[in-house]
Amino acid sequence: MFESGRLRIDAETREVKVDGELIKLTPTEYAVLDILARYAGKIVTRERLLKEVWGPAGEDEEGSLRVYINARRKKLEIDPSAPELIVTEAGVGYRLEILTLP
Numbered sequence: 617m618f619e620s621g622r623l624r625i626d627a628e629t630r631e632v633k634v635d636g637e638l639i640k641l642t643p644t645e646y647a648v649l650d651i652l653a654r655y656a657g658k659i660v661t662r663e664r665l666l667k668e669v670w671g672p673a674g675e676d677e678e679g680s681l682r683v684y685i686n687a688r689r690k691k692l693e694i695d696p697s698a699p700e701l702i703v704t705e706a707g708v709g710y711r712l713e714i715l716t717l718p
Contacts, residue, residue: 618653620653620712621701622694622715625653627650632649639691641691647669648665648681648684648685651668652712653712655712656713657711657714659709661708661709662681666681
């Protein structure tokens with residue numbers, strides 16, 4: 617079980633909840649989020665995400681990765697235009713923040 621602020625991920629059931637509400641994710645959206653959660657608090661390079669989600673041909677999917685990150689932000693963030701949970705590390709990759717509830 618992974619928790620960060622309002623987000624809860626149950627790896628056994630592959631359920632993702634925000635504020636207790638079940639969020640539907642595509643298999644690829646879940647795969648990207650799962651990798652970020654495994655390395656929570658650390659930067660995950662774009663290359664690692666591409667390789668782990670799309671395999672050896674992943675380098676051709678960089679545009680798709682941006683789309684999936686933005687889709688996840690829309691589903692998980694309070695304000696997707698100012699993300700607090702899934703943060704972009706410019707020129708490197710992404711980081712899933714470990715947040716605590718107030």
